[in-house]
Amino acid sequence: MAKRPSDRLLGMGAAITRRDFVQGAVLGAGALALPGLVGCSRRNVPLAQAMQDRMGYYPPTLTGLRGSHPGAFEAAHALRDGTAHAAPLDLGEQYDLVIVGGGISGLSAALLYRKERPDARILILENHDDFGGHAKRNEVAIDGTIRLLNGGTYSIESPKPFSAVADSVLREIGIDAPALALKTQKKDFYRSLGLTQGIFFDRETFGADHLAPGYRQRSWAEFLKGAPLSAAAKRDLERAEVGNTDYFVGLGAVAKKEKLLRMSYLSYLRDVVKVDPAVLALYQALTQGWWGVGIDAISALDAWGSEMPGFHGLRLPAGSIPGMGYTPAGFTDTGGSVFMHFPDGNASVARALVRKLVPAAVPGSTIEDLVTARVNYRQLDREDEPVRIRLNSIVLGVHHDEPTIERSRSVRIAYHRDGRVLEVRAKQCILACYNNIIPYLVPELPESQKAALREAIKTPLVYTSVALSNWRAFSELGVHSIYAPGSYHTTIRLNPTVDIGAYQSPRSPDEPNLLAMVRTPCKPGLTEHEQNKVGRAELLATPFEIFEREIRDQLRRMLSGTSFDPVKDIRAIIVNRWPHGYAPENNSLFDPDVAPGEEHYVRARARFGRIAIANSDAGAGAYTDVAIEQGHRAVYELLGA
Numbered sequence: 001m002a003k004r005p006s007d008r009l010l011g012m013g014a015a016i017t018r019r020d021f022v023q024g025a026v027l028g029a030g031a032l033a034l035p036g037l038v039g040c041s042r043r044n045v046p047l048a049q050a051m052q053d054r055m056g057y058y059p060p061t062l063t064g065l066r067g068s069h070p071g072a073f074e075a076a077h078a079l080r081d082g083t084a085h086a087a088p089l090d091l092g093e094q095y096d097l098v099i100v101g102g103g104i105s106g107l108s109a110a111l112l113y114r115k116e117r118p119d120a121r122i123l124i125l126e127n128h129d130d131f132g133g134h135a136k137r138n139e140v141a142i143d144g145t146i147r148l149l150n151g152g153t154y155s156i157e158s159p160k161p162f163s164a165v166a167d168s169v170l171r172e173i174g175i176d177a178p179a180l181a182l183k184t185q186k187k188d189f190y191r192s193l194g195l196t197q198g199i200f201f202d203r204e205t206f207g208a209d210h211l212a213p214g215y216r217q218r219s220w221a222e223f224l225k226g227a228p229l230s231a232a233a234k235r236d237l238e239r240a241e242v243g244n245t246d247y248f249v250g251l252g253a254v255a256k257k258e259k260l261l262r263m264s265y266l267s268y269l270r271d272v273v274k275v276d277p278a279v280l281a282l283y284q285a286l287t288q289g290w291w292g293v294g295i296d297a298i299s300a301l302d303a304w305g306s307e308m309p310g311f312h313g314l315r316l317p318a319g320s321i322p323g324m325g326y327t328p329a330g331f332t333d334t335g336g337s338v339f340m341h342f343p344d345g346n347a348s349v350a351r352a353l354v355r356k357l358v359p360a361a362v363p364g365s366t367i368e369d370l371v372t373a374r375v376n377y378r379q380l381d382r383e384d385e386p387v388r389i390r391l392n393s394i395v396l397g398v399h400h401d402e403p404t405i406e407r408s409r410s411v412r413i414a415y416h417r418d419g420r421v422l423e424v425r426a427k428q429c430i431l432a433c434y435n436n437i438i439p440y441l442v443p444e445l446p447e448s449q450k451a452a453l454r455e456a457i458k459t460p461l462v463y464t465s466v467a468l469s470n471w472r473a474f475s476e477l478g479v480h481s482i483y484a485p486g487s488y489h490t491t492i493r494l495n496p497t498v499d500i501g502a503y504q505s506p507r508s509p510d511e512p513n514l515l516a517m518v519r520t521p522c523k524p525g526l527t528e529h530e531q532n533k534v535g536r537a538e539l540l541a542t543p544f545e546i547f548e549r550e551i552r553d554q555l556r557r558m559l560s561g562t563s564f565d566p567v568k569d570i571r572a573i574i575v576n577r578w579p580h581g582y583a584p585e586n587n588s589l590f591d592p593d594v595a596p597g598e599e600h601y602v603r604a605r606a607r608f609g610r611i612a613i614a615n616s617d618a619g620a621g622a623y624t625d626v627a628i629e630q631g632h633r634a635v636y637e638l639l640g641a
Contacts, residue, residue: 010552011567012545016063048418051129052377052391059130059377060139060347065544066151067136067463067576072128075394075416079440084396088414088423095123097638098413098426100395100441102126103133104153104346104624105614106432107353108169109631110387114357116639121386122357123424125393125415127433131380132350134581135624138465138574139344142512148371148503149465149495149514150345151576158623159330162337165632166625173352174367177340185341186497186505190480198479200558201228205281205486209557213478216241233276240275240283245313247272256314257321260301261588265308268300273310283309285485288520290327292459292535292582297528299325299588305332323588326621337625343371343498343505346624351375357387368501393417398429398441398611405444405609428610428638432631434458434580435604435617445608452604456617457528460535461581462519464489464551467572468512473564475509482558488550489517492558512571517551527590536579547575582622583615605630607637 007013051057078084097113099106102124110122130136136151156162156170156177170177198213208228215223220238229237239245248256260268269275269283284294286308291298304311305320305328320329330336342348351370355362361379364370380389394416400408411429414421431438435456439445445453471494474480481493495514497505506513521535551573552566586599594600605618614634619626 005553005556007549009567010549010556011565011570012549012552014567014570016570016572047420050381050390050392050418052380054378057377058374060137060344060375061141062129063140063572063574065547065577066138066574067578068580069129071392073394073579075396076127076437076440079396080437084416084421086421088397088412088421090423093123093424094121094410095424095426096120097122097428097430098411098424099124099430099432100398100413101133101432101615102128102131102389102391103432103615103627104135104350104353105616105627105631106133106430107131107350107357107631108166108628109430109432109614109635110357111169111172111353112632112635113639114387116635119386122388123426124387124389125395125413126389126391127394129392131354131389131391132347134578135346135350136463136576137344137347137351138514138576140465140467140514140572140574142467142469142571145512146372146503147467147495147506147512147514148343149516150342150347151463151465151574152578153346153349153624154341155345156338156340156349156624158337158621158625159327160334160337163625163629166628169628169632170349173349173356174370175340175349175352178338180367180500181338181340184498184500185339186499189497189505189507190494193475195474195478195480198477198482199282200482200484200487201282202484202486202557203228206278209560211477211479211482211558211560215483229278230276233278236273236275236279237282240269240273240279240309243273243310243312246315248314253317254321256316257301257304257324260304261299261321261323263300264589265295265298265300265303268303269295269310275310282485284524285483285490285520288490288522289518291325291528291585292461292520293522293528293531294524296524297522297526297531297587297589301588302328305329307331323586323593325587326585341496341498343495343500343503349624354380354389358385358389360385361389366501371500371503390417395433395441396421398431399444400609400611401425408609411610428612430612430614430631430634430638432614432634434583434615435601435613436580438604438613442608442611449604449606449608452600455600456584456604457532458580458584458617459532459582459622460521460539461578462489462517462521462539462547463576463578464517464519464547465572465574465576466515466517466551466555466570467574468515469569469571470510471506471513471515472509473559473562473569476562477559484554484558487554487558489519489554492517492555515555517554528587529584529590532584539577539579542577544575548573583617583620583626585620585622605633607634607641610638610641612637 134152138151197215201210206228397414402408435453439450522531523534601620605613612634614631616627618630
C-alpha cells in the first residue's frame, strides 16, 4: 500500500480559511433565544439582530463547508426526528403570500404573483444564509483579483426546448439567454491554447498513477501510451469508442430501444459489447455528472441517448420511448436548448430576480453590471418593502388556521431562526422547498400525497471550488479538464472562460483561476435511490478537513511532475455539499411504469387548500426552466382557487 503524504507536504497547515461557517448557533428547534437581544417584534417579542442585517454580511465570499452549510438543516432534522416541540412565538406579521424556499422556483413565484397582484405583500423564507437555493455563488479574491464560480446550478439550458414560460421570466429580468451566450461565452479558449481533456488512471483502481492528455483528440495509440491498461483493455476501449458493430442485428429500432431500456449501461458494456473489466472501471463514473450514479444504475438506453461509448453501430433513429429518462430523452428528441453560463452559474439568475423584487438590494440596472454588483443584504428584509427575503429561516410547520381547510382564511407558518421558533401568517403559501420535507411541514396532508412526496429522493452532489494562484500546471500538461473515475472527485476542470461587463476571465496561465471539482458519492450495486441515501449520509458525516486532505492529495497526484505546489498554489477551498441535490428523474431500471398523469411527482404537487407546491421535484427535472415553470403553476393554482 502506498504511504499517505504528510500534512506538511499537502499544505494542510497553509493559511486558508477552512472553517465550517455557521450563521448564529446551530441549535435545536426548541432552543432558547441567543444572547445580545437588540430589537422587538410587533408583539413585543425580543429578537436578536438578524445576521443578514449586520454590517459586512456577504455569504458569497465565505469559504470552507458551504452549499448545505452547518446551520441550514439541523432544525429540520429535529423536526424529522420528532424532537422539535417548541411552541412558536407569533410575530404579528401578516402577508398575502409566504414562500418557503428562496431558490429560483420560489423567487420566480414571487415575481409572477406580484405581476398578477401588484399590491401583494410577500415574505420569502430561506433556510440557507444566502438566497438562490442551489444557485450558489462562490466569490474569491486572489491577490486583489475577483474570481467567480458556481457552487451549484451551472447554467441556463435544458435537454428539451427551453420553456416559453421560463424564457419570458428571464427576459423580464433582463436575461436574453441566446444573445448573451453569443456575446459572453468563450468556449474554445482553452482549446486555442492546445489544452485538451485528460483521463487520470489512479493506482488504487488501475495499478499506477498516470495522466493521459488528449482524450478523443489524439490517436488512440498515442493517447494510451503508458496507460496502466493491458493490450486487450486498450483494444476494447478503442472498440467501445469508435467501433461500428450492431450488437442487435435483426431487431427493429423500437425493439432495440426496449431491450436497452431494461438493461443497465454496465450490463450492456460487459455482456453485449464484452469489454475488459478495466474498461468497465474506466467508464464506471462516466454517468455521474448527469445522474449522480455510475453506469450500474442507469439504463443503456439513457446512455445511448447521451451519446456515450458503445453505440456507434446500432444505427438507432432519434426519438425516445416511454420509460426513458428526462435528460437523454430531451436531447434525443429535440437536440436541447440554448446554453448560457454566467461566471457564477445561475446565481446571476437569482440575483436578477432579487433585483426585480427588492431593487434596493442589488445595485445597477443591466445584466452586464449584475455579475460584479455587491448585494446589500441589509435591504432584503425591510418592513416598508412589499417583498421581503428572510435568510437563515428554517420552516418547521405550515398549517391552516381552521381544522377544515375550506373554512380557513389564512395559513400559519412557523420557522426556526437564531435559536427561536417564530410564526407569521399569510393568506396563501407556496412550498418551494424539496418534496421530501413537505410531509413533515404539513402533517395534515392526505397520506397518499405524503407517500408520493416521499418518493422524490434527490441526488447528493459535491461541487468544490479551489482557488489557484496560477494554472501553469495545466498548461504544462496540456489539459483543461480531467476525468478521474477512481478518485475522490471524479471530474475537475478549469473555470470556463466567460466575459461579461467588467468581469473578465483569466487569459494567462500565470493569472489566478478557479478550479471546479465534482464528487457524486454513491454505492455501486444498489438501486439508484438507495445509492442516493448512502451518499447523503456520507456527505453529512464528512468534515471539511477530510475534504481538504482528499482535494490536496488528488491534485498533487494528478499534477505530478509539474510546477504545482499544493502548499503555495492553493489559496482557498470551498466545498459546496448538496445532500439533496438533483431532482429525481425517471429510471426505467427501478421505477414502475405508470400512466401519464399518475407519476408520483404529479400526485405529490396537488394543491392543499391555501398551500401550493413549487420546486424542480414537482416537475421531475433538475433544470432551471422546470423550477420556474413549477413556480408559475403553483401561483396560478392559488390565484385560480
